[in-house]
Amino acid sequence: MTDLWQAKLQWTLSELKKLREKHPDDRLIVSGITQLQYLLALAEGTESDDSSLEKIDIGYLAVYSLADVVSYDLSVAMCDISEGVRHILRRQGRKPNIDRTGELGRSG
Numbered sequence: 001m002t003d004l005w006q007a008k009l010q011w012t013l014s015e016l017k018k019l020r021e022k023h024p025d026d027r028l029i030v031s032g033i034t035q036l037q038y039l040l041a042l043a044e045g046t047e048s049d050d051s052s053l054e055k056i057d058i059g060y061l062a063v064y065s066l067a068d069v070v071s072y073d074l075s076v077a078m079c080d081i082s083e084g085v086r087h088i089l090r091r092q093g094r095k096p097n098i099d100r101t102g103e104l105g106r107s108g
Helices: 003-022 027-044 058-065 072-091 097-101
Strands: none
Touching (some): 003 027, 003 072, 027 058, 027 072, 058 072
């Protein structure tokens, strides 16, 4: 992974942590933070198991679930990250779970 990718992950994580201070009980913000920590660990090489990449739904959270609380810049970053994960999966012949099920958990 590139330094630019890691910087985007770190910035997005920082912004979501700031949001968590305002909305400490929001499970979707916590989910986004957890996903970013996982992606950062993969990027930094401290995590080697990429089997959860298909579960990354941070772009969906930005556009739908958290649309009312995230800034435009944060939403764009979250969607860019989601698209980056899609490219990684595509290169490996894998698909995100959201592509298989439609909108998170609903069959499409």
